[in-house]
Amino acid sequence: MSAASGAPRMSWARAREAAFGAADPRPATRVALRDAVGRVLAEPVLALCDVPHYASSAMDGWAVRGPGPWVLRGAARDASALEPNEAREIVTGGLIPSGAEAVLRSEVGEVAADGGDAGAPVLRSTVTPWAGQHIRPRGEEFARGEVGIEAGVRLNPAHIAVAAACGVDDVEVLARGRVSLVFTGDEVVTHGIPAPGTVRDSFGPQLPAFVELLGGEVAAQARIGDDHDALVGALLAGASTSDVVITTGGTGDSSADHLRGALERLGAGILIDGVAMRPGGPSLLARLDDGRLLIGLPGNPLAAMMGLLTLAAPALAALGGRGMPELSRIRLGAPMAAGRGETRLVPFRLVDGRAQPSGFTGSAMLRGLADASGVLLCADGGAEVGDEVEFVPLPWV
Structure with missing residues (x-):
């Protein structure tokens, strides 16, 4: 009553x-990426650029063109193009020079102090690199305009990194x-x-x-x-x-x-x-x-x-613009007593795939809820072992 x-x-x-x-x-509202973890996307995140937005090296070593040996030309950050049988030192994440066909890992190359054109150092290797070796192509993950994260996703820290890589500063999330x-x-x-x-x-x-x-x-x-x-x-x-x-x-x-x-x-x-x-x-x-x-x-x-x-x-x-929280169903591993004309809400633990109702169900008791897998819904008539009953999922489980 x-x-x-x-x-x-x-x-x-x-x-x-x-x-x-x-x-x-x-x-819906817009929030900065640093505030978006745990929020639900209201609109998809689109890549504002190719990801990665330039071709880069996946290894420390040398960007090379041709089968070798290669004459070393320029400094690591030199942006000029490579000519046939030329190489340039490169670090992981470094910009692939125009004309480069592969990256030779530092472990498999050896540089001679001289012997090249005009006394330039020469790079030699017993390994012949294949086209594209150790190069991360531009747009390998996402092309510009491609959906990076679908709407409706609850954002985790990895999603935030994806959004940042896509050139995004803030996102539209459900309120x-x-x-x-x-x-x-x-x-x-x-x-x-x-x-x-x-x-x-x-x-x-x-x-x-x-x-x-x-x-x-x-x-x-x-x-x-x-x-x-x-x-x-x-x-x-x-x-x-x-x-x-x-x-x-x-x-x-x-x-x-x-x-x-x-x-x-x-x-x-x-x-x-x-x-x-x-x-x-x-x-x-x-x-x-x-x-x-x-x-x-x-x-x-x-x-x-x-x-x-x-x-x-x-x-x-x-x-928050979401649907009604859904209920789930589970089979009982122990009986539940009949009620007194009301729905009984009983915390339970999952034991061997079945619900084991807590014995700590007094109004002032939190012990049963603290280690619960969910909250059983028991109708007035009670339930027996093996019966399938509805339960309310807990937001932290």
């Missing part, structure tokens, strides 16, 4: 769809939903071992990283006590710099829970007032008067993480 209205909570599947449908995609985080609670301590009656903050160190893994961008963070006016002020902040506000705690109806009162005072509309899931049932989704979404997470750590996967993951995917 909803904590505020007594109405039935929304089903897990419907809540997820509703969260996805509540967010509109933000426009990220901008998130303001509001941590609440008088009993929360941020350092050391908490005294009885207080709890160590588990949200501050991990929630920003979790949001980033879900495709969001943390724009602001605030920490307040259990105070109505302070919460209203925190929700009003950042209206122009965030798309979503995520709060922790305060989703119940006790005297210390102020979220619903703050939403009413701000004229917000509650879209999801609780989800029929365990843990995380008190999670809610609202629309603030300024158009931003608000996702209210319960104060217990595992419950909050399940709320994040259920509501925030779809909303952030929609804001």
